[in-house]
Structure formats: structure tokens, C-alpha cells
Amino acid sequence: MALIGILGGMGPLATVDFFERVIQLTSAAGATCDQEHLPLLVANLPHIPDRSKAMLKSGADPLPALLAGIDMLNRNEVDLIAIPCNSAHYWYDAMRARSRAPILHIAEACVAAIARGTRRAAVLATGGTLAAGLYQKILERHDIEPLVPSGPTQQHIDACIDAVKAGDLDASAAELAAALAEFAARGAEAAVMGCTEIPLAARRIATPPMMLIDSTLELARVTVSYGMTRGWNMRS
Amino acid sequence: MALIGILGGMGPLATVDFFERVIQLTSAAGATCDQEHLPLLVANLPHIPDRSKAMLKSGADPLPALLAGIDMLNRNEVDLIAIPCNSAHYWYDAMRARSRAPILHIAEACVAAIARGTRRAAVLATGGTLAAGLYQKILERHDIEPLVPSGPTQQHIDACIDAVKAGDLDASAAELAAALAEFAARGAEAAVMGCTEIPLAARRIATPPMMLIDSTLELARVTVSYGMTRGWNMRS
Numbered sequence: 201m202a203l204i205g206i207l208g209g210m211g212p213l214a215t216v217d218f219f220e221r222v223i224q225l226t227s228a229a230g231a232t233c234d235q236e237h238l239p240l241l242v243a244n245l246p247h248i249p250d251r252s253k254a255m256l257k258s259g260a261d262p263l264p265a266l267l268a269g270i271d272m273l274n275r276n277e278v279d280l281i282a283i284p285c286n287s288a289h290y291w292y293d294a295m296r297a298r299s300r301a302p303i304l305h306i307a308e309a310c311v312a313a314i315a316r317g318t319r320r321a322a323v324l325a326t327g328g329t330l331a332a333g334l335y336q337k338i339l340e341r342h343d344i345e346p347l348v349p350s351g352p353t354q355q356h357i358d359a360c361i362d363a364v365k366a367g368d369l370d371a372s373a374a375e376l377a378a379a380l381a382e383f384a385a386r387g388a389e390a391a392v393m394g395c396t397e398i399p400l401a402a403r404r405i406a407t408p409p410m411m412l413i414d415s416t417l418e419l420a421r422v423t424v425s426y427g428m429t430r431g432w433n434m435r436s
Numbered sequence: 437m438a439l440i441g442i443l444g445g446m447g448p449l450a451t452v453d454f455f456e457r458v459i460q461l462t463s464a465a466g467a468t469c470d471q472e473h474l475p476l477l478v479a480n481l482p483h484i485p486d487r488s489k490a491m492l493k494s495g496a497d498p499l500p501a502l503l504a505g506i507d508m509l510n511r512n513e514v515d516l517i518a519i520p521c522n523s524a525h526y527w528y529d530a531m532r533a534r535s536r537a538p539i540l541h542i543a544e545a546c547v548a549a550i551a552r553g554t555r556r557a558a559v560l561a562t563g564g565t566l567a568a569g570l571y572q573k574i575l576e577r578h579d580i581e582p583l584v585p586s587g588p589t590q591q592h593i594d595a596c597i598d599a600v601k602a603g604d605l606d607a608s609a610a611e612l613a614a615a616l617a618e619f620a621a622r623g624a625e626a627a628v629m630g631c632t633e634i635p636l637a638a639r640r641i642a643t644p645p646m647m648l649i650d651s652t653l654e655l656a657r658v659t660v661s662y663g664m665t666r667g668w669n670m671r672s
Binding site: 201209210211212213215216219220223224226227228232233234235236237238239240241242243244246247248249250272275276365366367 | 449451456473486
């Protein structure tokens with residue numbers, strides 16, 4: 201039996217969101233009963249040290265805990281790994297080098313979903329992900345100009361993420377709307393939500409001023425497509 | 437590090453629901469950041485043969501696949517196991533005998549949440565769970581008269597469960613409302629939702645005619661309480 205490993209818990213609600221989207225996308229692709237869904241092993245490991253703080257050199261190194269999670273999934277003989285946390289992808293190369301199973305890349309999946317013809321895309325992410333240039337590099341490779349937040353805009357984004365982690369979705373949506381208004385004024389035609397907490401806030405905004413690309417959803421799409429193409433949803 | 441194992445995929449959306457409730461209850465109990473949540477290993481194994489069909493002697497035996505899931509969780513050294521599927525508890529004794537880690541019992545958790553003074557409680561469950569008497573036995577032990585569905589009522593309940601598994605929550609709520617109306621006419625003061633799909637339909641009913649006890653939520657409460665009491669949400 202094939203098995204898809206999920207390295208999660210960063211944060212736990214984002215992992216639930218990713219898990220739910222995988223199930224919904226599998227149903228949308230035709231699964232009509234339990235037995236037509238994809239086998240998943242979800243390692244929800246919330247104790248992994250804060251990724252954003254570490255990227256800003258102000259916190260413990262999460263790499264040993266990330267590699268322990270990768271090892272756990274490989275010990276269970278998973279055939280593919282998805283990691284629903286953007287910041288964790290700062291350590292992508294080290295995890296990929298350690299893993300027998302291939303690891304999908306959340307930012308590659310997200311940028312691939314931006315509409316053709318887009319010239320300028322805002323990057324909504326943690327300070328750490330922004331400082332590491334995770335999305336900027338991939339956007340530039342696709343000839344899209346990355347717009348990074350000003351200091352005051354980043355304060356709204358950080359407040360949005362913190363509110364989601366604390367379970368206050370109304371507050372999170374207000375902070376996100378403020379950040380989007382500033383990016384709209386700067387000519388952004390799309391915004392990549394490069395943090396798995398942000399899409400939970402975005403669902404409370406009925407009409408965003410630009411196209412929002414949800415990294416969690418796009419990673420889920422690639423995960424389901426990978427598994428369904430190989431028939432992993434059917435008992436072998 | 438302590439780890440809570442979840443044997444899931446029966447069905448997958450019910451497992452997502454349970455997972456989300458565990459996270460929400462942990463937040464409600466005071467977790468304010470990722471690192472204060474409970475480590476979980478969720479084995480979402482949807483290929484386990486249909487439990488209800490097997491209980492009605494019309495399908496493959498799911499016990500080997502259930503025990504393989506229990507073995508997988510124990511190989512990962514989980515400290516506790518929760519199984520968000522009522523029907524699977526027909527094989528509870530065999531799973532408990534096989535497992536090193538203790539296994540919570542969903543029906544015990546659910547019945548313990550019925551209000552004091554309740555004399556008659558409806559049992560909403562699959563035909564298999566009803567035929568096995570899983571809830572009736574526990575209710576009688578608590579001096580509560582179990583009301584089981586008539587044939588036409590059970591058709592509504594089965595249609596409700598199938599609609600949830602197919603992702604059609606509006607249809608599922610209409611079927612559940614019809615079943616509840618019939619139980620209300622028979623004097624039910626409470627109804628145990630002894631199938632993890634039914635609570636997903638119940639959320640679409642604003643004012644149910646009696647108190648509904650959600651087996652998924654009650655299992656999540658016991659799971660979080662077990663882990664938090666032992667400090668498993670804090671890195672040791």
C-alpha cells in the first residue's frame with residue numbers, strides 16, 4: 201500500500217486545513233467512499249522550534265527536529281512527503297538530502313498557480329520567509345516581480361498570522377485586509393499567501409483586491425494529483 | 437516526547453473533524469503557540485474494509501487491517517490511541533488485546549456526556565453499530581433506555597451518512613432532520629450521534645429537537661484531557 205507522509209504541526213491548524221483540502225480534492229476528483237481516498241500518515245509535531253525566529257537568527261535551530269520528523273516518516277515507508285509550512289522550506293535542501301521519499305516544494309507549487317501574464321506579485325509571509333527570499337527567488341525565475349511588504353505592512357501580516365495561531369480569525373482578517381490594501385496601491389496583480397496561517401484569514405475576506413494564491417491549497421492539489429495519477433487511492 | 441496515535445480514515449472527513457477538534461480544544465485549554473499543542477500521529481487508512489457491512493456479515497473482515505493500523509501506531513511508540521470511528525469499536529477488545537498503548541473507547545466517552553436525569557436516548561448509528569448493540573449496552577448500564585430507529589428512520593440515517601461521505605452536507609442535514617423528528621415523536625430526550633459522519637450533518641441544523649451528543653467531540657475531549665493532564669503538550 202502506498203502512503204503519503206505529511207510533516208505537520210507547523211502550526212497544527214494549518215495542518216488540519218491541508219489535510220481537509222487533500223480529502224476534499226480527492227472527493228472532487230471522484231472518490232465516493234472511504235476506500236477510494238489516499239492513505240496518509242500525518243506527523244503533527246508542534247514542538248519543532250519556531251521556524252521564523254530561527255530564520256531571523258533569534259531562536260533555536262529547528263533542523264534537528266525537522267530531520268527527526270523526516271526520519272519518522274521514512275521509517276514508516278512513506279512514498280512521498282508534503283510539508284504544509286512555508287518557513288520550514290528554508291531547510292528544504294537538507295531535508296531532501298536526508299529523505300528516501302521525494303519531498304514536494306510548497307513555494308514551487310504556489311508560484312506555478314499564478315495566472316499567466318502576471319507581472320507583479322505581493323509576497324505575504326513571515327519575516328523569516330521574506331528575509332530568506334524563498335518566494336522572491338522563485339518568482340524572479342518565473343519573470344514575476346516580487347513585491348515585499350514595507351515595515352508597517354509586515355506588522356499587519358505578522359499580526360494576522362499571530363491571530364490565526366491564537367484562533368481569532370476575525371482579527372486576523374482585518375489585519376490581512378489592511379496589508380492587501382497597501383499592496384493594491386503598489387500595483388500588485390496577485391498575492392502569494394506564503395504562510396499556511398494566512399489562507400485561514402483570507403477566507404473571511406469576500407472580495408480581495410487581487411488574486412490570492414493559497415500555498416496550502418496548491419500544495420494539496422499537487423499532493424492529490426501525484427497520488428491519484430499513481431493510483432494510490434485504490435487498494436493495490 | 438509523548439505521542440498520541442490516531443487510527444483514522446474511517447472515513448477521512450471524520451478524521452479531519454476529530455483532528456480539528458483536538459487542536460481547538462487544546463487552544464481553548466490555553467495553548468497560545470504551536471509548541472504548546474499535543475504531538476499526534478494520524479494514520480489515515482481509508483482502505484480498511486467497510487466496518488458496517490462487515491458487522492452485518494456482508495463484507496470483508498476489517499480486523500486484519502485494523503490490527504495493522506494498531507501495530508503501525510505502536511511501532512511509532514505512541515502513548516495513547518484514539519479511533520474516531522464508532523463502528524470500528526465492534527473490534528475494540530481485539531485491538532486492545534493487541535496494543536501496548538491504551539485505547540480510548542468512543543462510546544464510553546459519548547455516553548458519559550449525556551445530561552443527568554435523561555431517561556430515553558436515541559441511538560443514531562450505522563446498521564452495523566446498531567445490530568452489534570454497541571451503544572445500547574452502554575446506555576442500559578447507565579440506566580438510560582436506548583431508542584433504536586425504525587426501518588424508515590434508519591433509511592434516513594444511512595442516507596445522511598452516505599451524503600457526508602460523498603461530501604454533500606446539505607443533503608445530509610435534511611436526512612438527519614427527518615430522523616430526529618421521528619425520534620422526538622417517540623419521546624427521546626437526547627440522541628447520541630454514534631457515527632463520526634453524523635455530527636458533520638448536525639452542524640447544519642440550527643435548532644435540533646433534542647440534545648445531540650457528538651461522539652467525535654466527546655472522544656476529542658477525553659483525548660485532550662488525557663494528554664494535557666500528563667503535560668504532553670509541553671516539550672519534555
